[in-house]
Amino acid sequence: xxxxxIKIKEKDCQKIKEICESFNNDPGELINVLHKTQExxxxxxxxxxxxxxxxxxxxxxxxxxxxxxxxxxxxxxxxQYPISLCTGTACYVRGxxxxxxxxxxxxxxxxxxATPDGKFSLSCLRCVGACGLAPVVMVGxxxxxxxxxxxxxxxxxxxxx
Amino acid sequence: xxxxxxxxxxxEMQVEEGxxxxxxxxxxGIEIPTLCYMNLHDLGIEHNPGGCRxxxxxxxGRRNLAPACVxxxxxxxxxxxxxxxxxxxxxxxxxxxxxxxxFECLTCAKNGTCDLQRLAQELGVREIHFEGEQSTYKEDFSxxxxxxxxxxxxxxxxxxxxxxxxxxxVLSGINRGxxxxxxxxxxxxxxxxxxxxxxxxxxxxxxxxLTEVDHTNKIIRALSDPTKTVIVQTAPAVRVALGEExxxxxxxxxxxxxxxxxxxIGFAKVFDTDFAADLTIMEEGTELLxxxxxxxEGDKNVKLPLLTSCCPGWxxxxxxxxxxxxxxxxxxxxxxxxxxxxxxTYMAEKMGIxxxxxxxxxxxxxxxxxxxxxxxxxxVNGNPDVDYSITTRELALLIKQSxxxxxxxxxxxxxxxxxxxxxxxxxxxTTGGVIEAACRTxxxxxxxxxxxxxxxxxxxxxxxxxxxxxxxxxxKLNIGIAHGLGNARKLLECIKRGECEFxxxxxxxxxxxxxxxxxxxxxxxxxxxxxxxxxxxxxxxAEKPIRKSHENLEIIQLYKDFLGQPMSExxxxxxxxxxxxxxxxxxxx
Numbered sequence: 001x002x003x004x005x006i007k008i009k010e011k012d013c014q015k016i017k018e019i020c021e022s023f024n025n026d027p028g029e030l031i032n033v034l035h036k037t038q039e040x041x042x043x044x045x046x047x048x049x050x051x052x053x054x055x056x057x058x059x060x061x062x063x064x065x066x067x068x069x070x071x072x073x074x075x076x077x078x079x080q081y082p083i084s085l086c087t088g089t090a091c092y093v094r095g096x097x098x099x100x101x102x103x104x105x106x107x108x109x110x111x112x113x114a115t116p117d118g119k120f121s122l123s124c125l126r127c128v129g130a131c132g133l134a135p136v137v138m139v140g141x142x143x144x145x146x147x148x149x150x151x152x153x154x155x156x157x158x159x160x161x
Numbered sequence: 162x163x164x165x166x167x168x169x170x171x172x173e174m175q176v177e178e179g180x181x182x183x184x185x186x187x188x189x190g191i192e193i194p195t196l197c198y199m200n201l202h203d204l205g206i207e208h209n210p211g212g213c214r215x216x217x218x219x220x221x222g223r224r225n226l227a228p229a230c231v232x233x234x235x236x237x238x239x240x241x242x243x244x245x246x247x248x249x250x251x252x253x254x255x256x257x258x259x260x261x262x263x264f265e266c267l268t269c270a271k272n273g274t275c276d277l278q279r280l281a282q283e284l285g286v287r288e289i290h291f292e293g294e295q296s297t298y299k300e301d302f303s304x305x306x307x308x309x310x311x312x313x314x315x316x317x318x319x320x321x322x323x324x325x326x327x328x329x330x331v332l333s334g335i336n337r338g339x340x341x342x343x344x345x346x347x348x349x350x351x352x353x354x355x356x357x358x359x360x361x362x363x364x365x366x367x368x369x370x371l372t373e374v375d376h377t378n379k380i381i382r383a384l385s386d387p388t389k390t391v392i393v394q395t396a397p398a399v400r401v402a403l404g405e406e407x408x409x410x411x412x413x414x415x416x417x418x419x420x421x422x423x424x425x426i427g428f429a430k431v432f433d434t435d436f437a438a439d440l441t442i443m444e445e446g447t448e449l450l451x452x453x454x455x456x457x458e459g460d461k462n463v464k465l466p467l468l469t470s471c472c473p474g475w476x477x478x479x480x481x482x483x484x485x486x487x488x489x490x491x492x493x494x495x496x497x498x499x500x501x502x503x504x505x506t507y508m509a510e511k512m513g514i515x516x517x518x519x520x521x522x523x524x525x526x527x528x529x530x531x532x533x534x535x536x537x538x539x540x541v542n543g544n545p546d547v548d549y550s551i552t553t554r555e556l557a558l559l560i561k562q563s564x565x566x567x568x569x570x571x572x573x574x575x576x577x578x579x580x581x582x583x584x585x586x587x588x589x590x591t592t593g594g595v596i597e598a599a600c601r602t603x604x605x606x607x608x609x610x611x612x613x614x615x616x617x618x619x620x621x622x623x624x625x626x627x628x629x630x631x632x633x634x635x636x637k638l639n640i641g642i643a644h645g646l647g648n649a650r651k652l653l654e655c656i657k658r659g660e661c662e663f664x665x666x667x668x669x670x671x672x673x674x675x676x677x678x679x680x681x682x683x684x685x686x687x688x689x690x691x692x693x694x695x696x697x698x699x700x701x702x703a704e705k706p707i708r709k710s711h712e713n714l715e716i717i718q719l720y721k722d723f724l725g726q727p728m729s730e731x732x733x734x735x736x737x738x739x740x741x742x743x744x745x746x747x748x749x750x
Contacts, residue, residue, distance in 0.1 A: 004353065010749045046347050051747060059330025060745075061346040061354070068335045 008047045015040060016048060020055035027058045030066055034073055043077045079114040079121035081159050083107075084138045088127030091135040095148070099135050100124070102149040106156055119159070167238040181209075182218055182229035182240055191242055193218065194251065196258075196280060197316035198230040199365060201326070203623055203688040204645065204672055208321040213314070214254045215280065218242045226250055252284050260291040262368075263311050269369040274683060276367030277314060298342055303351040305358040305374060305531040310342050313370040319343060319362035326672065327646040329478070331356045355481035355745070359474035359646065359670040360528030360679015365686070373528045373680060376549040377559045383520045383548070384427045390512070391520040392430040393423050394500045394579075397438065398526040398590030398675035399553045401697035405682040405690075406557035407567050412693025414701055417572025419556075423524075424573060426563045430508075433575045434523065435582030437500035438589045438598070440719070441471060442710035444736050445493040446602045447727035449665055453607075456664075457636075464489050466641065466656070466663035469595050471495045473533035474670030474679075476740065478646050483653050484742035492737040496589065497523050497530055498539050500579065501546030502735045507723045508579060516544055523550045526590070526678030529670065538738055552680025581715040584615070584701070584708030591695040592644035592674035593620040593627070596667035600631050600640070601709045608634040615708045621699075623673070623692065626651055628663070641666040644674050 019036045023029035033052055038044050044067055053060035067073040085103065087096050104110060107120055114121035130136050133145025137155065144155055163178040169186055176185045186193050197213040199206075209230040217226035221239035226247065234240075241247065259281065266272055298310035315334075320343055323332040331345050331354045345354035363371045383391050404413040423431045448467065455463040468490040470476060476495075479486060494502065501521050509519050523530065527550075533539070534547040551559070560567060574580070585601050588594030597620045604612055619629040620640060625648040631638045641663040643649045649668045655661040671677045676694035677684065684690040707713060724732045 004745045006745060006747045007750050008747060013747070013749055047747075049346075050745065054747060059324070059333065059346070061330055061333035061335075061344075062324075064346040065333035065335045069337050 006047050006050045008051060012041070012048070013051055016051045017055055020052065025056055027056045030056060030058065030063065031070075034063075034067060038073060043074050045075055045077075074112060076112060076114050076121065077118070080119050081140050082121045082123065084123050084125045084128075086126070086128050086130075086134070086136040086138075087124045088131070088134075090127070090131035094134040096135040098149045099137065099147050099152065102152040103137075106152055120156070165234055165236050165238075167234045167236075167240065169240045170242055176234055180234050182220075182227065182232050182234060182238075183216060185234055186218075186229065186240075186242055193229045193242055194280060194283065195230055196276060196314070196367060197318065199316075199318045199321070199686055201672070201686045201688070203691075204326060204625070206321065206326055208318055210317055213258070213316060215251055217247060217250050217254070219244050219247050248284075252286055253290075255280060255284055255286055256289050256291055258314055259286065259289050260293055261296055262314065263295070265312075265369075269312070270372040270375065271366075271369035275369060294339070296339060296342075301350045302374070303356070303358065303532070304535050305528040306351060306356075306360065306363055307372050307374055308344075308351065309370055309372070310344070311370075312368045313343060314368055315341060315343070316367055317343060318365040318367065319371055322361040322365050325647065327357070327359060327361055327670070328650050329355060329357055329359075329482075329646060332362065355477075355743070357474040357477035357481070357646065357670060358529040358532045358679075359478075361671060362679075363528060364677075364679045364681070364683060373552050373555070374531055375555060375558075376531070376551050377555050377562070379549055380522055380551065380559065381562075383522075389518055389520050390429045390514050391427070391522060392432060392504060392508075393428040393522045393524060394432045394434040394437065394497070394504075395419060395423070395524040395556075396434040396497070396526055396530075396590065396675065397587050397594075397698060398678060398681065398694065399524050399556065401590065401676065401694045401701075402526065402553050402681045403557060404567075406554065407560075410693075411684075411690040412697045414697045415567060416701070417574070418567040418570045420575055421570040421573040422560050422564055422567050425570070426559060428522070430576045430579075431573075432500070432504075432579040433582050433586075434496045434500055434525075435586035435589070436575075436579045436713070436715060437496035437503070438471075438586035438595075439583055439710035439713040439716050440499050440503070440736065441493055441496050441589075441595075442585060442598050442602050443716060443720070443727045444499075444732060445469065445491045446599045446606065446710070448491050448493060449599060450603055450607055451728070453636075453638075453664060466639075467491055467665045469599075469665075469667045470738075471589065471595055472669050472671075472675075473497075473527065473529040474646070475649060475668045477529065477532070477743075478649065478670065479653070480741055480743040482650070482744070483657075484740075484744045486653065486657070487740040487742060490740065492739065494539075494736055494738045495530075495533065496586075497525060497533065497547055497550065498738070499736050501534075501539065503719070503723075504579065505541070505544075505546055506735060507719065511578065516541065520548045521546065523547050524553065524556045525550050526553050526675045526681045527671075528552060528679045530680075553678075553682060554680060557682070578715065581713055582705075583710055583713050584703065584705035585710045586713075587702045587705065588698050590675040590698050592669050593622065593642050593667065594674065594698065595669075596620055596640055596642060596665060598710060599665070600638075602711045604631075604633055605709065605711065607636070610634060612709070623688070623695075625672075628661075638664045640664065643667075644669040644677075645672040646670050 164175045196215040199208040211228045211231035216229040219241040301308035400416040404415040470490040530550040534550040585598035627642040673691040
């Protein structure tokens with residue numbers, strides 16, 4: 001008959017408390033609180049959502065509902081080298097989807113996930129403003145243009161060495 | 162109040178400003194079909210997300226069809242509720258919903274009571290013109306409730322009950338689009354959430370997505386095992402609702418036929434949970450008087466108010482949400498568990514049966530009772546005091562399987578030893594009943610005077626939070642009553658803030674008390690049904706020769722032969738329990 005336990009580091013707990021307080025612990029500010037928290041931690045794991053729920057006095061199911069509704073929020077940490085693939089119109093028509101398939105195959109992960117070793121994570125975004133280079137892939141802050149599926153392996157190798 | 166002129170199907174009428182098309186149509190006898198909509202009149206809860214689009218109607222001058230449940234009438238509105246365009250649209254909407262619904266109707270627990278099924282019949286859907294992906298989701302089996310989200314149509318009624326009415330905050334809509342589902346946080350199973358198993362979500366689910374765990378087969382197996390003696394107890398609220406499953410009007414008391422049916426199904430003894438309710442009053446009433454006496458003597462450490470503890474949904478609620486107050490509720494077990502504990506000791510001894518060979522079945526208006534029955538503290542060496550707890554609906558199923566109907570059965574009595582009950586026990590089934598029963602006994606024990614009039618009508622009613630003063634011959638007792646966990650929360654928070662001073666409080670998890678329990682025949686939000694059930698209980702109370710728990714002859718016998726005194730060491734061991742802090746804990750590393 002024991003209760004469920006959640007473990008979190010003290011400084012993380014303190015930071016979340018500060019963020020919630022900066023919005024007066026107002027449950028109506030849940031989305032803004034999640035925004036700020038994700039900005040700081042990079043993602044929103046379960047224990048962080050629990051602490052937010054506690055501070056704002058809302059059910060954690062509701063917090064989880066909001067986190068899963070908006071695609072901007074993520075529960076998986078970003079990799080050391082976050083990979084973003086542009087799927088904007090220009091990149092899309094020039095074969096971004098095939099590049100994405102290749103990335104998924106090479107990394108063995110889906111969009112929104114990170115590799116088990118934490119090295120890479122994969123996300124899609126809409127237009128980086130370099131349509132002339134379509135399709136565009138960004139790894140960290142490095143940009144690759146006119147990427148073909150067969151280039152993917154080579155790009156990843158640069159970060160694997 | 163401003164009146165607005167509108168036209169429905171060519172008929173002119175005036176309605177109040179703020180009326181929806183759905184309500185206006187109802188006034189002239191037109192029932193627009195709905196699916197996600199839910200109106201729990203007396204709770205003040207209207208659930209109208211306008212999501213399913215079944216209730217669409219045509220409004221002149223408006224390009225698209227309007228959902229009647231959320232569209233308010235405006236001056237001059239010309240509404241048509243069943244044009245060909247409307248009927249076709251409704252059918253299309255329903256076909257789209259059905260295109261992502263498993264066709265398991267014949268084997269579904271809700272077969273025959275499903276709103277989706279009924280609607281498909283009423284709208285004349287004979288073919289599904291759409292084919293597409295089917296959403297699949299893991300099933301969740303808890304001790305009380307089964308979640309089969311493949312059958313969910315996202316009406317989100319359960320979410321309203323869980324969050325707005327019961328304030329448990331367990332269920333929430335998660336993900337979006339095709340992936341959307343109603344689930345506890347992090348898609349964990351109910352058992353890992355603060356779910357109280359009150360079953361109000363089950364009670365309002367239009368489909369088979371939320372159902373109770375069905376124990377009828379286990380009971381049939383036990384009944385056919387020659388080495389087992391199977392006995393049954395029935396809760397007060399069951400007898401005034403069971404009839405509805407067999408076509409009787411709401412508020413028909415079928416106590417005698419129910420006892421006859423149970424005997425014919427094959428139960429060795431047909432007993433009454435009401436007997437245990439009288440026992441509960443003896444223990445809880447004594448506990449109340451004990452605390453009160455100490456309080457009046459100036460003891461500052463005494464815990465008041467005393468909170469009732471019969472309701473397992475409520476017990477779960479305070480263990481999760483208000484664990485800091487877990488010393489306040491009465492330590493008395495619920496009638497179901499008192500019955501089990503006494504049956505497997507006192508009765509087993511008298512009948513010469515070994516504990517392991519005795520199977521105790523309870524029939525409850527409740528799904529939380531299933532969870533309660535399997536709590537570790539209510540077992541001896543792994544053998545539970547109550548083996549199986551079934552709902553009123555499951556009993557109806559068991560009767561239909563075994564006997565077909567109850568209509569032609571004679572009225573029979575409960576068996577002796579644990580079958581006698583008083584009027585006080587009968588009213589346990591409705592909000593305010595437990596505390597009224599407690600007052601009848603506590604008054605006479607405290608004042609040593611006979612009550613002229615046993616009814617404490619000031620404690621009756623349907624308001625969510627009520628308070629009343631009961632005069633114990635000069636000692637004025639402040640009594641609080643709440644039904645529905647959201648109302649219970651209001652009372653608890655009031656106590657926490659130190660703003661209200663009560664001596665005793667009765668809390669029932671379900672709106673209306675047990676008569677509105679999650680295991681009862683579905684009332685589809687019609688509170689008139691609840692009122693009829695409550696009236697039937699008060700009528701049965703009034704007709705009982707004995708109406709005070711301490712005058713129950715079998716209870717007097719039980720104390721004489723077995724327990725000694727209320728709150729004796731033996732009584733404490735068998736009839737009292739403790740509560741646990743189950744609030745989620747955040748640990749700092």
